[in-house]
Amino acid sequence: MGFSNLLSGVLNFVTFVLSIPIIGAGIWLAKQHNTVCVRFLQWPVIIIGVFILLVSLAGVFGAWCRVSCLLWLYLFVMFVLILLLFVFTIFAFAVTNAGAGQALSGKGYKEYHLGDYSAWLQRRVNNPSNWNTINSCLSDAKVCNGLDNQYPTLAQFNASSLTPIESGCCKPPSSCGFAFVNATYWNESGTTPPASADPDCKVWSNTATDLCFNCTSCKAGVLQEIKQDWRKVAIVNIVMLVFLIIAYSVGCCAFRSNRRNGAYGGGYGKQSYP
Incomplete structure (x- = not known):
């Protein structure tokens, strides 16, 4: 296994672990007395968290098992996810920017x-x-x-x-x-x-x-209470976004490494020799 594949797998495993706080933040929002009544706010957080979790698992298997087709699909979905999370975080800050007691x-x-x-x-x-x-x-x-x-x-x-x-x-x-x-x-x-x-x-x-x-x-x-809660969740999203960008960059290196070694089909049986 190449270094970039190993590092990509490790980073995606960390991202997988970090997706749990995102899901937890959505569940926490759902249990707050001020947001339990406002269903349109917490579900996007939970959905993004679950999405990150599934994509991270695909990245782990794609990198560690050298499955290039899975790694390519992972990189495409990860790019879309990073874009969505970036837009969602900017939106969360924008709609909660105004207002104060x-x-x-x-x-x-x-x-x-x-x-x-x-x-x-x-x-x-x-x-x-x-x-x-x-x-x-x-x-x-x-x-x-x-x-x-x-x-x-x-x-x-x-x-x-x-x-x-x-x-x-x-x-x-x-x-x-x-x-x-x-x-x-x-x-x-x-x-x-x-x-x-x-x-x-x-x-x-x-x-x-x-x-x-x-x-x-x-x-x-x-x-006001929704604003306070959303700001906390948005900060968690920013931390997650940084890790996703790093994982995506390393994943691109792993994908290029697989292509360079001829591992298009991927899997355990596919080896390249000098």
Whole structure:
């Protein structure tokens, strides 16, 4: 076995092992309470991870067994995979680039606005069919349960570090000027002029199953947590992409070595002699 074949096999075995964290990242996304309701986000990660796993296995057998036809197929598919992973990673960074929480004076938590996020993500959550599913899922997950016991006073609530979903879905926006009763129950105080009030103020409901789940701030909170999770997955993808490019380069050397030695048919019985 030539050095390039051996190295290609080793690198593809490493790539095979590294594909497991990609699949794991997709499964992790599927189990996050903020993304379990958004099925269009985690499946591409899982599919790419499984694809990398299968392609890496083909590369291992093609290099170590000197099966040139399998190695050629591996290189072609690997090139397509690298291109897809590169495009997907750029896309993930692009759609999650915009959007950030707004710090509030005297508050430990931030608030989020839907218009700050990318148009692509906004379209996903603004689609009535998508949001009805997400809304129902978040309500069933009871993401706001326990906040009233956890932060019984206004001072404790203001000092809290709410998650983006808790901030956007479990309370009205601060601009509404509602009076605190508990973390999930607020009364209108009449201090905010109607002309300048956030439209979410009219959507807010003290009903435990409604709260602010239909607010644009809730959609923004969902997108913020998705953004945070996707950024973590995108970093894993970048590491994987580097290894794939290295493995592909070495695989090209192995394929040229096989051709140079006349191993077009490949296999264990095909040997070349000086």
